[in-house]
Each structure stands twice: as C-alpha cells, then as structure tokens.
Amino acid sequence: MSGPDLAFAARGGEVGVRDAERLVAGLAGRPWGDVTVSVYETGRVVALAPWLAGHAERIVYLTAAQREDGAWGVHDDYSLVPTLSATEALLAELARGAPEGLGERVATAAARGLRALSARRTSSSAAPDMPARELIVAYLTEAIGRRLHELGGRARDLSGGHGVEGVALPPPDRAGVAKLAGIRAALRSGARPPEKLTHALEVGGEAAAGARGVELTPSGTIGASPAATAAWLGARTVPGPGHPARRYLETVAGLHGGPVPCALPITVFERGWALATLARAGVPLRVPPALTASLRPAARPGGVAAGPGLPADADTTSVALYALALLGVRVEPAALWDYRADEHFVTWRGEEGVSTTVNAHVLDCLHAYAAGRGGAPGRYATAAGEVARWLRERQRADGSWTDRWHASPYYATMCCALALDGRRDSAGAVRRAVWWLLSAQRGDGSWGVWSGTAEETAYAMQVLLLCGTAGDEAARHRACARGRAFLRDTGGRAGGPPMPAMWHDKDLYAPRAVVRAAVTAALHLASRGTEVSLLT
Structure with a gap:
C-alpha cells in the first residue's frame, strides 16, 4: 500500500471519512476494479499475445519479479504456478x-x-487450494x-551454456493430466464448458x-481473465484494432503499464465488499445511486457474478445483498437458496471444496434480512442456525479459522x-477468536501470517472493536491502540507499508480497494473509541 493510501493514518481529526469518500469515488471512476498484477497471468499474455502493446514491459516485469532462488511468488507455498508460467513465457520468448x-x-x-522447478519437492497434497491449480500445473509442465x-x-546454451543440464520437472498430478485431456476433447467438439472453467480457458491449449x-462477453473478455481471453484468440492470431477482445486486453495492460492482473x-x-466493510464500521457514506443500483442484480434468481465473464457465486451475491441492507435497501435474499447444500452454502454449484468465509458472508446476509422483520420466513432463521453451527465446527483449536x-x-x-457475534449459541467461539487475536499480535x-501487514492488522482490529460479546474489553482496547499506532506509523512513513498479494485466484492477488476499505474501517473504529484514542 503506497504512502498516499495510508497517509490518513498519520492525521488526527475525523479519521476515515474523507478517505472513504475518495474510495467510494474511485469505485465509481474505475468500474472494472483495482487489482494488483499477476506473475502467472502476465506470463500467459507474454506467451500467447506477443503482439499486444506493452510486451517488452511485461518481460521486464517478469525478470524483475524473479526471486533470488530463481522462483516467482510471494511465498514458497504459492510459488509453483507463477514459476511455471513465468519460465514457460520466457522460454517462448527465446x-x-x-x-x-x-x-x-x-x-x-x-x-x-x-533450475528452481527442477529442485522443487513440494507434494501436491500440501499445496494451497487454488482455482484450477491441478489443471494449470499439468498444462504448463507440458x-x-x-x-x-x-x-x-x-x-543447452541458456545462461551462458550451463545450469540447465539434467533439469527434470516434477511430474504433474495424474488426475490433472486426465482432466486436462477431457477438457481439451470437449473444447474441440464444440461443447460448452462449465462457466467456471472459462476463467482458466488457457489450460485448453490450442x-x-x-x-x-465459449462466448465472448460484451466487455470483450473470456472469464474476466487476460490469459483466458488471449488463449481464446489463439497464439497465432492478431485481432484487428476494433476487436472487443483486443480492446479488453489493451485496457487491462494499460492499467499497469504492461503487466496484467488475474x-x-x-x-x-x-x-x-468495500461498501459493506465501510458501512458495518459506521463510516458515514454518501453513495451515488448508480453504485447502489449496480448491486441490485444480486437479488435476481441465481444471484450475481463478481464481474462479466465469471459465474454467479454465493460470495458476491451475499456480500452485495448485505451491503444493500446496510445502506438501507433491504431485499429478500432468495437468490442464495440456489447455493444451499445440506447445512452450508457452496460458492457455486459444482464446487469441489468448501469455504468458511462464503458461509460467514451468507450468515451476515441472513442476519441482516431477519433483523427487525418479525414476519421473515422461518427458513431463514433455520438456515442461519445451521450455518452458524457449521462455522463453529470448523473453528480451529487455537480459536482461528x-x-x-x-x-x-x-x-x-x-x-x-x-x-x-451476537448469537447466544456462538459466544464461546467469538471469545476464543478474540483470545487468539490477542495472543497473536x-x-x-x-x-500477519508471514509478516505484519496493514490488511491483516485491520482485520484483527475489526474483530476486537466490533464484537460486542467478546469480553476482556480493556485488553482489546490496548491491542487496538497498538494496532492503530502501527497503521499510523507505517502510513506516515515514506513509501508506506506494502500491500502483499494474499487473496486466492489462479495466482495470489490483492483487491486494493477492498483492502483500503478494511484499513479505513479499522481506523475509523479506533478513532471513535475514546478508550483506544486515549491509549495512542
């Protein structure tokens, strides 16, 4: 996060209000979103669309982002996919x-x-749960x-004629190879792939x-992904200047001077997410009607997608409906029933894993709808109770999720x-979460899980300041005073603290407006609490 992003942390007075106003204005002024660049996605565009403006800049970005050990990625656990992509892209360039x-x-x-790939020994069973990971690994290894x-x-002449003899890449998972073959056969037959697969269409190769x-969206994207869009155009195709897919790729490449997001x-x-985070923290908001209206499609049957080209999902749907409720627009969240699965909710139909945060956001939405509605259908209360129990069962022994x-x-x-928080049956779980946070500062x-970050500090502070049933109020205030000082000090420092990519997609990324909203919310909560303010 740059200095201007957190400069408000060093200011006194009405913390967060003017920053929230700028953030909301940015949501309207940059409607596609504000996302950090991706090594994986940039590598795919280098390999598949060398004709696209900014090609040399993408190559420079890839070589500059390489770590000392030869790999790419912000953490070893997440290095395989970006390292495969960057290496293959550079070989294609050679x-x-x-x-x-x-x-x-x-x-x-x-x-x-x-050499970094050849030395890698991490087993696939220990790999993070990333979208299409096994398919991507099989595709790029091949x-x-x-x-x-x-x-x-x-x-053999790479790097001065030494260093790559005997290179042997770890073989991909056999299940991934088999799935990849089936996907490619289906694509060749003209079959319509599952909507979620289009986000990683590049695994289909030729x-x-x-x-x-596969159909191009009106915005010119396949799966809201530069890599998937470039793959659909084909490595041997240079589309005309007016082609929608070319306009899309030129737009996303232009946002960061060449490199592209995932x-x-x-x-x-x-x-x-940004509006819900700010509103829940009580930040005064003046939201343009057009922004509120853009969330209303979440009430439609089937819900809403994060953006054009992606499948509708329970996460985006529930957060959009929750934001509407906090902004005073209450609609029945009937769209969520499409994602019901036993006692929890899936992100989308056909999801192979489960998500605690998706279910937490669904629970937020159910609570917001039922609040003050004596006539709310009983199925909402029943579902809320089941989801709450499901979440409690997945709390780790130390109190975290x-x-x-x-x-x-x-x-x-x-x-x-x-x-x-606020549920009588969950008070113990909330207290354990607070105890864990107090011990982990x-x-x-x-x-922070790898190092202290503004984003993770903001998340911890929101729990400590918003959970009314947590107890140990004095300890929570002391911890938040220290957290506020960290945000103030790092925000006032030249350059500001970094915004590491920690969100899961094909590659790790950071949705910058969402993260800025989290930090703004935490600072606003800390500034309005007299006890916290007096301790800093």
Missing part, C-alpha cells in the same frame, strides 16, 4: 527471439526458473517440455483458440467471528 537488449536477461531468468523441444540445442462453445472486471465483488479464498487466517477469522502492534 524461441521466437527476445526483444533487442533483453535476450541475455530472458535466457538467464529462464535458466534460473528451470508446455515447458514442448518449449525445450522447440529450442533444441539452444536450450483447443481453446476460437472454441465454439481477474478483471470485478465490479460487483469490489463494490459490495482458515479459508480457501485467502492465505491469511486473520481474514477468515474476521469474517467468521463478525458473522457469529506482533511486537510492533501488527498482525
């Missing part, structure tokens, strides 16, 4: 001839990437083998190019504790 002045840089980075075959003897069963547009996702959509337990714990006042 095969067709790197831009002038970049050849040695590309060759060196490719060789280091190959693609790297093909690139090395294309390079032939030149592959079968993805012009796939008859998902865009994320219109409803970003707006729903984890989730498949975020790398940090602080995010999942925030979602679950706030959703359960770092020496500098921050919270």
Whole structure:
C-alpha cells in the first residue's frame, strides 16, 4: 500500500471519512476494479499475445519479479504456478527471439526458473487450494517440455551454456493430466464448458483458440481473465484494432503499464465488499445511486457474478445483498437458496471444496434480512442456525479459522467471528477468536501470517472493536491502540507499508480497494473509541 493510501493514518481529526469518500469515488471512476498484477497471468499474455502493446514491459516485469532462488511468488507455498508460467513465457520468448537488449536477461531468468522447478519437492497434497491449480500445473509442465523441444540445442546454451543440464520437472498430478485431456476433447467438439472453467480457458491449449462453445462477453473478455481471453484468440492470431477482445486486453495492460492482473472486471465483488466493510464500521457514506443500483442484480434468481465473464457465486451475491441492507435497501435474499447444500452454502454449484468465509458472508446476509422483520420466513432463521453451527465446527483449536479464498487466517477469522457475534449459541467461539487475536499480535502492534501487514492488522482490529460479546474489553482496547499506532506509523512513513498479494485466484492477488476499505474501517473504529484514542 503506497504512502498516499495510508497517509490518513498519520492525521488526527475525523479519521476515515474523507478517505472513504475518495474510495467510494474511485469505485465509481474505475468500474472494472483495482487489482494488483499477476506473475502467472502476465506470463500467459507474454506467451500467447506477443503482439499486444506493452510486451517488452511485461518481460521486464517478469525478470524483475524473479526471486533470488530463481522462483516467482510471494511465498514458497504459492510459488509453483507463477514459476511455471513465468519460465514457460520466457522460454517462448527465446524461441521466437527476445526483444533487442533483453535476450541475455530472458535466457538467464529462464535458466534460473528451470533450475528452481527442477529442485522443487513440494507434494501436491500440501499445496494451497487454488482455482484450477491441478489443471494449470499439468498444462504448463507440458508446455515447458514442448518449449525445450522447440529450442533444441539452444536450450543447452541458456545462461551462458550451463545450469540447465539434467533439469527434470516434477511430474504433474495424474488426475490433472486426465482432466486436462477431457477438457481439451470437449473444447474441440464444440461443447460448452462449465462457466467456471472459462476463467482458466488457457489450460485448453490450442483447443481453446476460437472454441465454439465459449462466448465472448460484451466487455470483450473470456472469464474476466487476460490469459483466458488471449488463449481464446489463439497464439497465432492478431485481432484487428476494433476487436472487443483486443480492446479488453489493451485496457487491462494499460492499467499497469504492461503487466496484467488475474481477474478483471470485478465490479460487483469490489463494490459490495468495500461498501459493506465501510458501512458495518459506521463510516458515514454518501453513495451515488448508480453504485447502489449496480448491486441490485444480486437479488435476481441465481444471484450475481463478481464481474462479466465469471459465474454467479454465493460470495458476491451475499456480500452485495448485505451491503444493500446496510445502506438501507433491504431485499429478500432468495437468490442464495440456489447455493444451499445440506447445512452450508457452496460458492457455486459444482464446487469441489468448501469455504468458511462464503458461509460467514451468507450468515451476515441472513442476519441482516431477519433483523427487525418479525414476519421473515422461518427458513431463514433455520438456515442461519445451521450455518452458524457449521462455522463453529470448523473453528480451529487455537480459536482461528482458515479459508480457501485467502492465505491469511486473520481474514477468515474476521469474517467468521463478525458473522457469529451476537448469537447466544456462538459466544464461546467469538471469545476464543478474540483470545487468539490477542495472543497473536506482533511486537510492533501488527498482525500477519508471514509478516505484519496493514490488511491483516485491520482485520484483527475489526474483530476486537466490533464484537460486542467478546469480553476482556480493556485488553482489546490496548491491542487496538497498538494496532492503530502501527497503521499510523507505517502510513506516515515514506513509501508506506506494502500491500502483499494474499487473496486466492489462479495466482495470489490483492483487491486494493477492498483492502483500503478494511484499513479505513479499522481506523475509523479506533478513532471513535475514546478508550483506544486515549491509549495512542
């Protein structure tokens, strides 16, 4: 997070209000969303769309983002997919001839990437639960083998003629290889793939190019993904200047000067989450009618998607409906019943895993609808009770929760504790979450799973300041005073604290407006609490 993003932390007075106003204005002014760039996605665009403006800048970005050990990614557990993508992209660039002045840089980075992959020993069973991961690993492992075959003897000349002899990539999971073959056969036949698969259409390889069963959205995207869109165009195709897919790719590449994010547009996702976070914290908001209206499709049968090209999901639907309720627009969340599965809710139909945070957001939505409605149908109260029990059963022994959509337990714990707070049957679970947070605070006042971050500190502070049934009020206030000081100090420092990518997609990413909303909310809560303010 840059200095201006958190500069308000160093100011006194009405904390958060003007910053929230700027944030809301940004939601309207940047309707596709504000998402950090992705090594994985950028690598795919380098390999599949070398004609796209900003190509050299993408290559420079990939080589600059490489770690000292030759891998890519913010953490070892999440390094395989971005390392495969970047390495394959650089090999593709060598095969067709790197831009002038970049050849040695590309060759060196490719060789280091190959060595890092060859040395990797992480088992797939321990891998994070990322969308389409097993398919992506199988697809890219195969693609790297093909690139090395294309390079032939030149592959031995990488990095000054040494360092890649004996390279052997760990084989992909057999189930992933089998699924990949079935997907490609279906694409060649013209079958319509599951909507969630279009977000990772690039795994189809050549079968993805012009796939008859896949339709371009009006915004020019396939699956809200630059990689999937480039794959659908085909590596041998250069579309005309007016082609919708080309306009989409040019737009997303232009946002960051060449590198691209992993998902865009994320219109409803970003707006729903940011507005709900600010409103729940009591930040005074003036929301333009157009922003409120953009959330209303969540009430339609089947719910709403995060953005065009993505399947509708229970997470975006519930958060959008919750935001509407907090903004004074209450609609019956009947759309959520499409995602009901026994005693919990799925993110989308056919989901192979389960998500605690999705169910926490559904619970928020159910509570908001039932509040003050004596005539609310009984099925909502029944579902809320079942989901609450389901969440309590998934609380870890230390009091935290984890989730498949975020790398940090602080995010999942925030979602679950706030959703359960106020329920008599869940008071013990909320207290255990608070005890865990109090014990996990770092020496500098921050919270974080890998290192202290503004995002995770904001999540912890929201639990400590919003959970009214948590007890130990004095300890909570002391911890939040230290957290507030961390945010104030880092926000006032030149450059500000970083905003690490911690959200799960094909690659880790950070939805920057959503994170800024979380920090703004935490600071507003801390500033309005006299006890916290007096301690800082």
